[in-house]
Amino acid sequence: MATIDTPAPASEDHAHDHHDHDHPEWLAHHFDTPEQQFDSGKLGIWLFLVTEVLFFSGMFCAYAIFRMLRPEVFEGCSEFLNTKLGAINTGVLLFSSLTMAWAVRCSQTEEHKKLVAMIATTLSCAMIFLGVKAIEYSHKWEIGLLPPGSFFYDPANPHPEGAPPYLLYLCLPFAIAAVGVIIWALVAWVANKKFQLAVAKPLVVVCLCFFVGVGLGRILEGAEGNGAHEGDSHHASAAHVAGDGHSDDGHAADAHAAGEHAEGHHGESEGEAHASSEMEHEAAVAADGTGPASDGQLAGVEVLAQSELNTGARAMLEAQRAQSQLATGKVTTSIDQADPGIAEIEGNVLTPRQAGVFFGIYYCMTGIHAIHILAGIGVLVWLLVRAVRQDFNRQYFGPVDYVGLYWHLVDLIWIYLFPLLYLIR
């Protein structure tokens, strides 16, 4: 008995396309209006995002504490992180955020085919991100940059032989998934199952994009790989060249792209120039027996020492002479020459207790972020299926919106991770 004041009871035999006030299929019965349903879901997802922010803040806090206590460890180890790959990952994730927001728009304007394309593009970008990540991780595992318990990087032997093929292990699950999806697509095409084919086709592209990411990472890592490792050995030997200048001073000309390669060489050539000029200096010292940098400081002492009565002055000059003969470094009055610069610091921090802790934090933060990306991929595949089924309309687009919010948060976290981990100097 429906009166004017009470809503009509939900009937079991709904027409297929419903836009009137009787509860359509996509409107849950405990909601009165589609807008109320949307707002409730939105509040729910925002609360979830708050918990995610707090979750990651724990790791950011650990990062902050250890960086505050030992900044030189962070500066030294950050050089192992390939800035170019990190920047590409940032760009890829930003683009995926764009396509995700666009997908939300498409669901609101009922552009169904475009929606499927946008979701598929977001998925592909996620896969590229993971591919680049796989290259970064496998490379680090091979050379021993690991958490403290397993850390074995040795600057004297940066490329140990006989490392397990980590990249292969990482690619294997994605290769299996790609093969599986391709087989599914072929079967669906042969059996003429249109819906399954419509879902499988974009998924094939998505799975193959993982290997696009791997290829991209391979190219960029390989281009810098030789340079970076020359830089490593240069760094190790430069650590023993006293007075090596800052090996990574402003190379404003090129972006960090070739920067790492150039830095290693530049630092070494600076160091050599320094070393040779210092050796000349020391030779000059040995020749005339006066202390180096005797600009004005020791002049007075020398004058005093000319008299035999001034034993103190004579002893001081003797001490200077002995010191310059014994010392393998140099005596200098300039503080700039005394600062060994970041090259020497890196040589000292590559121990499990120092660099290991940095990499423990690095793997924790980027690893949990990667797990969030994987979870996002899973949810986006579900969304793709629903989009192909055209579940969404002008009044029911909540799921796309909520997954979009989650995806933007994942992007936000990477926006903070990238400068904090990759761009330390």
Added chain:
Amino acid sequence: MAAHGHSDDGTDFAHPLPVSALLAVFFALVLLTIVTVAQASFDLGSFDIALVMGIATLKALLVALFFMHLAFDKPFNLIVFLSGFVFVGLFVILTLSDSKLTSPSFEPIRDEPVAVGDV
């Protein structure tokens, strides 16, 4: 393609963002990323991390307000999101200051020598 004037019964609550707005925000984000990478080449001392965090926060604001739609939503969602950061602030500030004050008394810095073959 939003159909306005279709039915004015409060069911047209969707607010699709125009494509131009989406693209503009995207290009702003890319620009800020380039700035971030570029500034890492310059040594600004302690100002460094403040600048990097500032640019990252600007990017976060763009993503949150436009991509996440907070600028056009009911304000309660924004209040909820910001309150999360209040607690993050409490957490990080208190923990960091405690760590700074008490860490030296825990254990001395014991670092092993570098495992280099030949000095």
